[in-house]
Amino acid sequence: MFENLSDKLDVIFRKLKGKGRLDEENIQSALREIRIALLEADVNFRVVRDFIEEVKQRAVGQEVIESITPGQQVVKIVHERLIELMGTTTSQLRFGGRIPAPIMLVGLQGCGKTTTAVKLARHVAAGNKRVYLVSADVYRPAAMEQLKVMGEKIGAGIFDAAGLTDPVEICRLAVEEARRGGYEVIIVDTAGRLAIDAPMMEELKKIKSLIIPAEILFVADAMTGQDAVNVAGRFDELLGIDGVIMTKMDGDARGGAALSLRAVIGKPIKFAGAGEKIDALEVFHPERMASRILGMGDVLTLVEKAKEAVDLKQQKELEKKLRKNEFTLEDLRTQMNQISKMGPLEDVIGMLPGMKKIKALKEMKPDERELVRLGAIIDSMTPVERRNYLIIDGSRRKRIARGSGTTVQEVNTLLKNYVEMRKLMKRFTKGGIKSLRRGNFPF
Amino acid sequence: MEEKNEKKGFFERLKSGLSKTRKLLMTDVDDIILGSKQIDQALFDELEERLIVADVGPSFTAELIESLREKVKRKELSSPEILRTALRETMRDILLKNEAPLVIPHDKIYTIMAVGVNGSGKTTTTGKMAHNFKEEGHQVTLVAADTFRAAAVEQLDLWAKRAGVKIVRQAENADPAAVVYDAMRIAREGKPEVIIVDTAGRLHTKTNLMEELKKMKRIMEREMPGAPDEVLLVLDATTGQNAIAQARMFQDAIGVTGLILTKLDGTSKGGVVVRIAKELGIPLRYIGVGEKIDDLQPFRAEAFVDALFETNH
Numbered sequence: 001m002f003e004n005l006s007d008k009l010d011v012i013f014r015k016l017k018g019k020g021r022l023d024e025e026n027i028q029s030a031l032r033e034i035r036i037a038l039l040e041a042d043v044n045f046r047v048v049r050d051f052i053e054e055v056k057q058r059a060v061g062q063e064v065i066e067s068i069t070p071g072q073q074v075v076k077i078v079h080e081r082l083i084e085l086m087g088t089t090t091s092q093l094r095f096g097g098r099i100p101a102p103i104m105l106v107g108l109q110g111c112g113k114t115t116t117a118v119k120l121a122r123h124v125a126a127g128n129k130r131v132y133l134v135s136a137d138v139y140r141p142a143a144m145e146q147l148k149v150m151g152e153k154i155g156a157g158i159f160d161a162a163g164l165t166d167p168v169e170i171c172r173l174a175v176e177e178a179r180r181g182g183y184e185v186i187i188v189d190t191a192g193r194l195a196i197d198a199p200m201m202e203e204l205k206k207i208k209s210l211i212i213p214a215e216i217l218f219v220a221d222a223m224t225g226q227d228a229v230n231v232a233g234r235f236d237e238l239l240g241i242d243g244v245i246m247t248k249m250d251g252d253a254r255g256g257a258a259l260s261l262r263a264v265i266g267k268p269i270k271f272a273g274a275g276e277k278i279d280a281l282e283v284f285h286p287e288r289m290a291s292r293i294l295g296m297g298d299v300l301t302l303v304e305k306a307k308e309a310v311d312l313k314q315q316k317e318l319e320k321k322l323r324k325n326e327f328t329l330e331d332l333r334t335q336m337n338q339i340s341k342m343g344p345l346e347d348v349i350g351m352l353p354g355m356k357k358i359k360a361l362k363e364m365k366p367d368e369r370e371l372v373r374l375g376a377i378i379d380s381m382t383p384v385e386r387r388n389y390l391i392i393d394g395s396r397r398k399r400i401a402r403g404s405g406t407t408v409q410e411v412n413t414l415l416k417n418y419v420e421m422r423k424l425m426k427r428f429t430k431g432g433i434k435s436l437r438r439g440n441f442p443f
Numbered sequence: 444m445e446e447k448n449e450k451k452g453f454f455e456r457l458k459s460g461l462s463k464t465r466k467l468l469m470t471d472v473d474d475i476i477l478g479s480k481q482i483d484q485a486l487f488d489e490l491e492e493r494l495i496v497a498d499v500g501p502s503f504t505a506e507l508i509e510s511l512r513e514k515v516k517r518k519e520l521s522s523p524e525i526l527r528t529a530l531r532e533t534m535r536d537i538l539l540k541n542e543a544p545l546v547i548p549h550d551k552i553y554t555i556m557a558v559g560v561n562g563s564g565k566t567t568t569t570g571k572m573a574h575n576f577k578e579e580g581h582q583v584t585l586v587a588a589d590t591f592r593a594a595a596v597e598q599l600d601l602w603a604k605r606a607g608v609k610i611v612r613q614a615e616n617a618d619p620a621a622v623v624y625d626a627m628r629i630a631r632e633g634k635p636e637v638i639i640v641d642t643a644g645r646l647h648t649k650t651n652l653m654e655e656l657k658k659m660k661r662i663m664e665r666e667m668p669g670a671p672d673e674v675l676l677v678l679d680a681t682t683g684q685n686a687i688a689q690a691r692m693f694q695d696a697i698g699v700t701g702l703i704l705t706k707l708d709g710t711s712k713g714g715v716v717v718r719i720a721k722e723l724g725i726p727l728r729y730i731g732v733g734e735k736i737d738d739l740q741p742f743r744a745e746a747f748v749d750a751l752f753e754t755n756h
Binding site for chain 2: 035036039040042044045109110139141142143145146147149195196225226227228230231248251252254257276
């Protein structure tokens with residue numbers, strides 16, 4: 001996400017580099033470029049105007065710091081302002097005092113409310129709270145069915161609205177049911193609607209006054225254009241929004257709407273949805289997002305993902321083996337599994353700082369199928385072979401190739417790489433795993 | 444008589460669907476232009492804001508404004524009214540080049556794939572298309588190839604019932620390519636009809652999902668030479684400049700033959716479609732202006748621009 005904006009700012013600041021000092025003129029040309037980049041990123045027109053004005057005021061007349069270039073100085077100012085715009089702290093969910101605590105999701109059609117409801121339920125459940133889900137969408141065909149199927153997968157309680165056609169009544173009964181069932185949080189998924197649809201907005205107001213939500217969260221598609229502020233503004237005016245969840249952040253939309261929403265309606269962005277898997281909901285971190293916008297990479301998120309995926313105990317054992325140079329093909333397989341647990345390689349690479357600058361990398365998409373093939377080769381070996389690669393002779397190689405649906409050449413390549421890897425590992429007796437984590441794979 | 448009513452219905456619906464657009468975009472432009480006696484910087488600034496806020500995009504807006512400026516310099520545009528007409532004609536001409544309503548022959552099997560990102564309105568649009576084509580006297584079969592999203596098959600099934608058409612479906616989580624294969628086998632044996640494949644929403648950046656789409660298309664081609672006749676990209680009018688990337692990447696991956704712009708009944712202006720038309724030249728097929736089954740209308744550049752620029756308010 002935001003990748004193209006980062007690219008653009010990179011180019012802009014490269015232009016700024018080499019200028020002696022910040023003055024009205026060189027700031028002006030940079031600001032013009034930033035303005036276009038932000039507008040291309042779908043940041044709202046007025047938000048951009050204010051943003052540019054603020055950055056300009058801060059930049060011009062500011063003392064030139066000796067140690068950094070003017071370009072870096074502007075980056076710093078833009079970065080700081082971006083963080084301010086998107087909020088300076090991470091916002092958490094508030095549950096209020098009542099049980100069950102109602103959380104209501106609202107938004108336009110197709111913004112991702114139902115998927116988000118389930119992801120949010122999983123997030124809440126991970127905090128050791130019992131969650132109940134209800135769909136108040138009686139309009140979209142099979143909307144309730146969708147929530148039910150997904151909700152069941154995560155083991156949440158789900159209200160059965162069979163035979164009911166009034167969304168307000170459904171919510172009333174669902175809250176009662178949740179209370180009876182001892183649930184602590186109830187997430188209400190509402191039907192998508194246009195902000196200008198008066199009867200539909202009236203319906204939301206009724207639901208609100210009936211269940212008195214602890215949080216009303218506006219779900220916004222990261223791809224939304226200029227109109228995002230009008231829609232959210234209208235929802236806020238009529239309902240009072242407590243926060244925003246940005247969805248579809250895993251695409252290449254630059255997500256300017258995130259900036260706009262935060263600036264215009266003044267409500268925190270609480271979560272970011274980035275994927276179709278039920279666990280792909282992240283707490284929204286403004287400072288990370290700002291860094292990402294500026295092409296500084298999203299290292300913290302990557303580190304967190306790595307932490308989740310990597311089994312610490314396995315790591316320790318591996319580290320011991322490495323020191324003794326006992327790294328077997330079995331260990332390699334474990335490593336590969338952990339890499340694939342971190343998510344699609346493209347996502348992971350996109351988070352690394354500097355990666356966006358390397359144009360070649362874009363064409364050289366990491367091939368996940370390659371990982372699968374390599375895994376298949378190792379899986380087709382016998383345990384003995386995996387522990388001692390030296391016994392894998394020609395006929396064994398043929399068998400492995402057949403078993404894994406690959407070719408002998410591919411088996412050869414893997415073994416060659418593996419041997420090189422072992423040699424490489426000999427060199428770092430200490431902190432071997434750390435280097436591995438940095439992606440020093442020989443293939 | 445019947446036709447007249449229908450026509451009125453269409454324009455009325457189009458106008459009401461675009462009324463907010465008009466109000467926010469062009470009526471304001473009219474106000475500005477008609478309001479000011481002369482062409483000055485303030486006029487250009489306001490025009491720029493209106494176009495950008497309508498999601499026309501900053502570079503394209505700059506281009507449009509620049510060409511207006513040039514014409515003013517060359518004394519081709521002497522008053523705000525003439526400037527307004529020039530802007531309107533420029534946008535209309537771009538759209539007109541790409542206006543291409545779908546004409547479906549009655550004597551062959553006609554296959555359509557509906558593709559797009561998540562939540563753009565593929566399933567709803569597929570249902571509406573089924574209804575339209577059936578009204579035109581076609582046999583229609585829907586193919587539930589979105590086996591990924593929970594209850595998507597169920598949703599399409601309900602649309603098939605509403606439209607009164609057949610559906611080919613398998614269990615959820617089935618291989619979508621297998622569903623498509625099934626549908627093509629069945630279709631080959633039967634009479635001429637329209638086959639509409641509803642695919643799962645996918646972000647254009649997901650390589651593996653785009654590969655899946657390519658595979659579905661390959662299978663259609665293999666089972667029926669020339670298929671699919673039409674690959675329709677369903678685009679949400681609320682989308683900003685990312686729509687260009689979407690259109691381009693779907694285009695590159697499987698070759699888009701037409702575009703459907705949905706959710707034009709909201710406050711979003713859908714201005715990015717002018718940029719798509721200009722930069723990518725994708726034929727503009729339909730617009731979606733509501734949630735009812737007959738809320739899918741052929742894209743008409745003239746009517747679209749007329750509605751945008753209409754002055755009586």
